[in-house]
Amino acid sequence: MHARKPADGDADGGVPRAREGARAVLDGNEINRALTRIAHEVLERTKGGEDVTLLGIPSRGVPLARRLARRIERVEEMSVPVGSLDITMYRDDLRSSPVRALGRTEIPTGGLDDRVVVLIDDVLFSGRTVRAALDALGDLGRPRAVQLAVLVDRGHRELPIRADYVGKNLPTSLRENVTVCLEETDGEDAVLLSPSRPSPSTTLNRRPSAEDPSSPSPSTTLNRRPSAEDPSSPSPSTTEGND
Amino acid sequence: MSDTNAPHLIRGARPMGGDPVDLLLADGVIAGTGRGLDAPEGARVVDATGLIALPGLVDLHTHLREPGREDAETVASGSRSAAMGGYTAVHAMANTDPVADTAGVVEQVWRLGREAGYCDVRPVGAVTVGLGGRRLAEIGAMAESAAGVRVFSDDGVCVSDALLMRRALEYVKAFDGVVAQHAQEPRLTEGAQMNEGCVSDRLGLPGWPAVAEEAIIARDCLLAQHVGSRLHVCHVSTKGSVDIIRWAKARGCDVTAEVTPHHLLLTDELVESYDPIYKVNPPLRTAEDVRALREGLADGTIDIVATDHAPHPAEAKETEWSTAAMGMVGLETALAVVQHTMVDTGLLTWEDVADRMSSAPARIGRVHDHGRGLGVGEPANVVLYDPAAPLEVDGASMVTKSSNTPFQGMTLPGRVRATFLRGAPTVLEGKIQ
Amino acid sequence: MRHLLSTGDLSRDEATLILDTATELAQVGDRSVKKLPTLRGRTVVNLFYEDSTRTRTSFELAAKRLSADVINFSAKGSSVSKGESLKDTALTLQAMGADGVVIRHSASGAAHRLANWVDGSVLNAGDGTHEHPTQALLDAFTMRSRLGRLEGLRVAVVGDILHSRVARSNVLLLTTLGAHVTLVAPPTLLPVSVHTWPCEVSYDLDTVLPKADVVMMLRVQAERMHESFFPSTREYSRNYGLDAERLARMPEDAIVMHPGPMVRGMEISAEVADSPRCTVTEQVANGVSLRMAVLYLLLSGS
Numbered sequence: 021m022h023a024r025k026p027a028d029g030d031a032d033g034g035v036p037r038a039r040e041g042a043r044a045v046l047d048g049n050e051i052n053r054a055l056t057r058i059a060h061e062v063l064e065r066t067k068g069g070e071d072v073t074l075l076g077i078p079s080r081g082v083p084l085a086r087r088l089a090r091r092i093e094r095v096e097e098m099s100v101p102v103g104s105l106d107i108t109m110y111r112d113d114l115r116s117s118p119v120r121a122l123g124r125t126e127i128p129t130g131g132l133d134d135r136v137v138v139l140i141d142d143v144l145f146s147g148r149t150v151r152a153a154l155d156a157l158g159d160l161g162r163p164r165a166v167q168l169a170v171l172v173d174r175g176h177r178e179l180p181i182r183a184d185y186v187g188k189n190l191p192t193s194l195r196e197n198v199t200v201c202l203e204e205t206d207g208e209d210a211v212l213l214s215p216s217r218p219s220p221s222t223t224l225n226r227r228p229s230a231e232d233p234s235s236p237s238p239s240t241t242l243n244r245r246p247s248a249e250d251p252s253s254p255s256p257s258t259t260e261g262n263d
Numbered sequence: 264m265s266d267t268n269a270p271h272l273i274r275g276a277r278p279m280g281g282d283p284v285d286l287l288l289a290d291g292v293i294a295g296t297g298r299g300l301d302a303p304e305g306a307r308v309v310d311a312t313g314l315i316a317l318p319g320l321v322d323l324h325t326h327l328r329e330p331g332r333e334d335a336e337t338v339a340s341g342s343r344s345a346a347m348g349g350y351t352a353v354h355a356m357a358n359t360d361p362v363a364d365t366a367g368v369v370e371q372v373w374r375l376g377r378e379a380g381y382c383d384v385r386p387v388g389a390v391t392v393g394l395g396g397r398r399l400a401e402i403g404a405m406a407e408s409a410a411g412v413r414v415f416s417d418d419g420v421c422v423s424d425a426l427l428m429r430r431a432l433e434y435v436k437a438f439d440g441v442v443a444q445h446a447q448e449p450r451l452t453e454g455a456q457m458n459e460g461c462v463s464d465r466l467g468l469p470g471w472p473a474v475a476e477e478a479i480i481a482r483d484c485l486l487a488q489h490v491g492s493r494l495h496v497c498h499v500s501t502k503g504s505v506d507i508i509r510w511a512k513a514r515g516c517d518v519t520a521e522v523t524p525h526h527l528l529l530t531d532e533l534v535e536s537y538d539p540i541y542k543v544n545p546p547l548r549t550a551e552d553v554r555a556l557r558e559g560l561a562d563g564t565i566d567i568v569a570t571d572h573a574p575h576p577a578e579a580k581e582t583e584w585s586t587a588a589m590g591m592v593g594l595e596t597a598l599a600v601v602q603h604t605m606v607d608t609g610l611l612t613w614e615d616v617a618d619r620m621s622s623a624p625a626r627i628g629r630v631h632d633h634g635r636g637l638g639v640g641e642p643a644n645v646v647l648y649d650p651a652a653p654l655e656v657d658g659a660s661m662v663t664k665s666s667n668t669p670f671q672g673m674t675l676p677g678r679v680r681a682t683f684l685r686g687a688p689t690v691l692e693g694k695i696q
Numbered sequence: 697m698r699h700l701l702s703t704g705d706l707s708r709d710e711a712t713l714i715l716d717t718a719t720e721l722a723q724v725g726d727r728s729v730k731k732l733p734t735l736r737g738r739t740v741v742n743l744f745y746e747d748s749t750r751t752r753t754s755f756e757l758a759a760k761r762l763s764a765d766v767i768n769f770s771a772k773g774s775s776v777s778k779g780e781s782l783k784d785t786a787l788t789l790q791a792m793g794a795d796g797v798v799i800r801h802s803a804s805g806a807a808h809r810l811a812n813w814v815d816g817s818v819l820n821a822g823d824g825t826h827e828h829p830t831q832a833l834l835d836a837f838t839m840r841s842r843l844g845r846l847e848g849l850r851v852a853v854v855g856d857i858l859h860s861r862v863a864r865s866n867v868l869l870l871t872t873l874g875a876h877v878t879l880v881a882p883p884t885l886l887p888v889s890v891h892t893w894p895c896e897v898s899y900d901l902d903t904v905l906p907k908a909d910v911v912m913m914l915r916v917q918a919e920r921m922h923e924s925f926f927p928s929t930r931e932y933s934r935n936y937g938l939d940a941e942r943l944a945r946m947p948e949d950a951i952v953m954h955p956g957p958m959v960r961g962m963e964i965s966a967e968v969a970d971s972p973r974c975t976v977t978e979q980v981a982n983g984v985s986l987r988m989a990v991l992y993l994l995l996s997g998s
Contacts, residue, residue: 466826467805467826536808583806584804585805
């Protein structure tokens with residue numbers, strides 16, 4: 021029952037190692053500027069932030085949501101409810117990867133009914149995480165509107181989903197990894213782009229379910245497809261599968 | 264069976280593990296021994312280079328299941344299994360259905376054994392009617408029957424009534440019989456499933472305390488000595504039992520005891536799998552008990568090895584532990600297990616093995632033409648054993664009708680190559696004839 | 697991990713993961729839609745050879761909250777009561793495509809045996825006098841929720857230890873999680889090798905109570921009296937029953953637990969059973985979240 025923990029093994033968790041060939045596409049200042057811009061855009065689009073609730077998607081969406089809330093509060097001197105929405109139980113790839121540890125769901129008091137919910141995530145990729153988040157929201161209440169904010173949009177959508185607020189549009193190849201590092205989780209702010217790790221397999225090499233989930237095999241990777249991130253890699257964290 | 268009457272010349276066998284000699288078997292007896300014997304006309308020559316020759320083994324404790332449970336074993340299939348294990352005589356336990364508690368049943372079993380012809384089947388008579396523990400069975404009639412019963416046992420159940428046990432011990436004196444006791448205090452073992460100790464406590468299986476065996480053995484030794492009778496203790500399984508028997512022998516009690524191959528090798532930790540293949544009565548005990556049993560067999564406190572061969576159909580074992588039947592097959596692996604646990608460890612010589620598995624059990628059971636050694640003129644009951652031919656145990660390929668061997672998948676060091684019953688081969692080249 | 701057969705198989709990390717997952721899933725019971733789509737299309741069989749409405753219902757609700765299809769296969773009125781062997785029943789469930797089998801059986805080790813015969817996950821919901829892993833996990837979950845920690849917690853387990861699967865599972869699990877367990881019972885109701893267990897043993901409840909953070913009372917069946925485990929129910933409850941007077945001797949924030957069903961007047965007085973310090977109903981509620989966590993962790997991954 022070795023579930024992957026967001027803190028150390030999830031695609032969007034852990035301390036990213038400096039990768040060979042990785043280059044920074046956003047540094048700390050640029051991330052801050054992007055967040056500040058998004059905060060202003062949210063205020064504009066929601067007529068001053070009335071009824072807005074921010075929900076970060078664990079793990080890196082959560083600190084991003086908090087930062088965004090602070091910025092909105094600084095501008096408008098109002099308090100914005102902020103929470104988190106874990107989408108693990110709503111994923112569409114649960115059966116094809118080892119079991120995952122759950123992230124935290126915290127809905128601010130007052131609930132979601134008739135609120136304008138802004139979902140916040142670090143990277144938008146296939147769109148499947150957002151699809152799962154929308155399903156999860158539906159079971160928690162009935163928001164008046166749902167919007168999406170992401171730090172990076174790397175393209176390659178597999179579902180009809182787009183972001184309302186984007187920190188940076190980053191055209192990428194499917195063979196590349198995007199890694200978001202945040203002060204709160206990783207000790208520093210940066211967005212890194214790196215070539216995909218060399219993989220022995222070139223196909224979507226997913227073992228059948230007979231594979232023992234309790235013994236993550238080091239070799240079950242990955243020609244990385246957005247919907248099928250590496251289920252077993254013990255190494256930290258790239259976010260290219262996380263959207 | 265191949266030509267029963269033809270003489271067999273065994274070349275280069277090592278009697279009791281000693282120097283190689285030739286053995287000529289003719290007319291049912293050992294007709295000659297020595298080096299470079301000439302093969303008489305028509306004799307079949309058996310190359311026994313490197314093989315150990317022992318007198319045909321005698322089992323004092325075999326369950327042949329017939330009559331009643333022919334789905335598990337028959338006298339014919341069980342005696343073939345015995346021959347495969349090197350046995351030329353077996354004692355068929357009385358807990359059949361109907362119980363062997365009359366002259367009629369014991370004669371039937373005895374006759375079935377004769378008809379099969381693979382080994383001498385000596386029926387054991389029940390001590391009490393229907394193994395019920397209330398009234399003595401017609402022990403005298405069984406003794407005087409054609410089967411000539413000398414060993415009496417309620418094996419499977421203990422003769423727990425002290426007075427009844429005393430009477431039985433006294434009664435068998437009239438014809439030099441022996442009571443073989445299944446030592447198990449019934450109240451202390453109600454619902455018991457395995458050895459009581461760390462493992463049973465962890466597994467939540469009702470425990471079978473060693474004291475339930477030891478208390479009965481102590482009582483019976485005292486009773487036997489008091490009435491001046493012979494007592495045989497079946498399947499001794501605990502260190503305490505060995506100590507008590509040692510003490511009883513020292514004070515002059517005419518007690519003999521047996522240990523099974525599985526109790527010489529296996530421990531209760533195997534039960535952690537909850538696989539009932541390891542369920543047996545008495546239960547597998549601890550490593551400390553195993554050590555004491557080996558020492559007891561080596562120093563003669565325990566007189567013999569007996570198999571307690573207990574075949575069961577597959578469905579009796581493919582269940583949850585508590586509903587599974589108790590017992591293990593053992594005839595075909597006994598000698599190899601004894602080599603592994605006693606000879607290869609330096610505790611017994613092959614001469615000792617001949618004593619513990621042939622001469623002594625024949626003596627206890629009063630089987631006069633078995634266990635006699637390999638001298639000229641002795642009955643030609645001989646087993647040829649290869650101590651350097653490791654064999655992976657596989658229940659499915661055994662000769663017994665059942666396959667419930669606890670040694671499944673284990674590699675044992677040797678195998679029986681040939682068995683001769685009164686000069687006729689029942690097993691040759693490792694194959695039943 | 698494919699099966700949950702014994703708490704002894706759980707590492708500290710695994711056990712903590714189960715408790716953490718249950719903590720997250722506990723929220724589901726408070727939502728407007730008390731259901732998650734996680735196990736949609738998966739089949740969970742409740743195979744109950746013993747009557748236990750509370751455990752079966754708890755597993756059933758847990759599986760349904762995760763959207764699994766649930767089949768209740770009870771011994772009564774099925775082929776089981778007509779003498780079908782456990783193995784044949786297992787093969788039948790296998791053929792029906794059960795992804796998980798929750799088994800309650802009177803024979804110790806039945807869940808282990810079943811695990812040899814089916815491909816799906818086997819969850820031990822109580823096997824004879826062996827173990828009841830989800831009960832121990834929900835007990836640990838309840839302690840952690842109430843007292844905020846497990847490490848260093850002093851837990852007294854009182855009653856018929858010898859015949860208790862709850863006690864066995866709790867000793868193993870709580871020790872793994874860093875709690876200190878003391879078993880309290882008359883010597884007749886303790887296993888002979890209890891001194892080899894990773895816990896303390898006492899015959900005297902009154903000396904243990906003032907030092908306990910948790911007192912877990914086990915059910916004591918009156919039939920045990922007839923097997924001479926103790927002379928009378930009166931003497932038993934005088935020495936080992938928890939009443940208001942004894943409750944008062946416990947530390948102020950200490951809690952009283954009971955896996956149920958309680959025998960009021962025997963091991964626990966009505967006053968204690970109804971006290972706010974008694975967590976019995978909380979344990980029941982936590983049972984659903986905990987079993988959701990176990991079902992999720994065993995059945996959701998590849």
